[in-house]
Amino acid sequence: MQLSDDLYAFPWRVLNVNNCNSYLIDGAFKILIDPGHQHLFGELRSSLRSINIRPEDIDLIIATHIHPDHVEAVQSFSSPSTMVAIHEGEYHYFQENVAYYYGHNPKLDFLLAEGTLKAGNIELEVIHTPGHSPGSICLYWPSHKALFAGDLIFEGGVGRTDLPGGNADQLKRSIGRLSSLDIELLLPGHGNLIRGQEEVARNFSLIEKVYFGII
Ligand SMILES: [Zn+2]
DSSP states (O other): OOOEEEEEEEEOOOTTTTOOOOOEESSEEEEEOOOOOOOGGHHHHHHHHHOOOOOOGGGEESSOOHHHHHHHHGGGGOTTTTEEEEEEHHHHHIIIIIIIHHOOOOOSEEEEEEEEEETTTTEEEEEEEOOTTTTTTEEEGGGGTTTEEEEEETTTEOOOOOSSTHHHHHHHHHHHGGGSSOEEEESSSHHHOOOOHHHHHHHHHHHHHHHHOOO
16 A cells, blocks of 8 residues: 555555565665565465565665564565664663563664654654553654554554553553644554544544543
């Protein structure tokens, strides 16, 4: 699904199989966000092929967090020119605590911290949004007013906080931090994309009411 001349969404459509939505920033520098489960990579590979992109064309893979349904398929990108990055807090927490729990240890090239990430001619704001996991991030792309939200916030829902390192108070604070952003496109890790400022605002206020009791 093409969202703009340099942005594609590959939403996961098979509802009884857990995998995430993947996104591609298709500039001169190509960034893939959340490649998904390894055993379901064929689906993403064919989506990329349909727009004439090969795995080795990807310059950077960013995982919004380290859960296997988001990051596992990094192993299908074997080209040395493809870099892989996650947030530093995510890396350290899972190295120290629960690497065994997920049974995978993705190859990483560098770690992300909160702030501006300049990759080729693309600038993304890395926003540390713990709650679903300790080093979950959202990526805000100001030039497109797009927020890649990972598993923080969905259409009509929020990320679960019962997995290792999850924290409901942090999740609430993280969602609160996003309210000042000018978002036209909310691109969550699962479920439907939300387009248009009004729809995005409606979704934030629905979540504040339903999940946090804020009226
Ligand atoms: Zn997750």
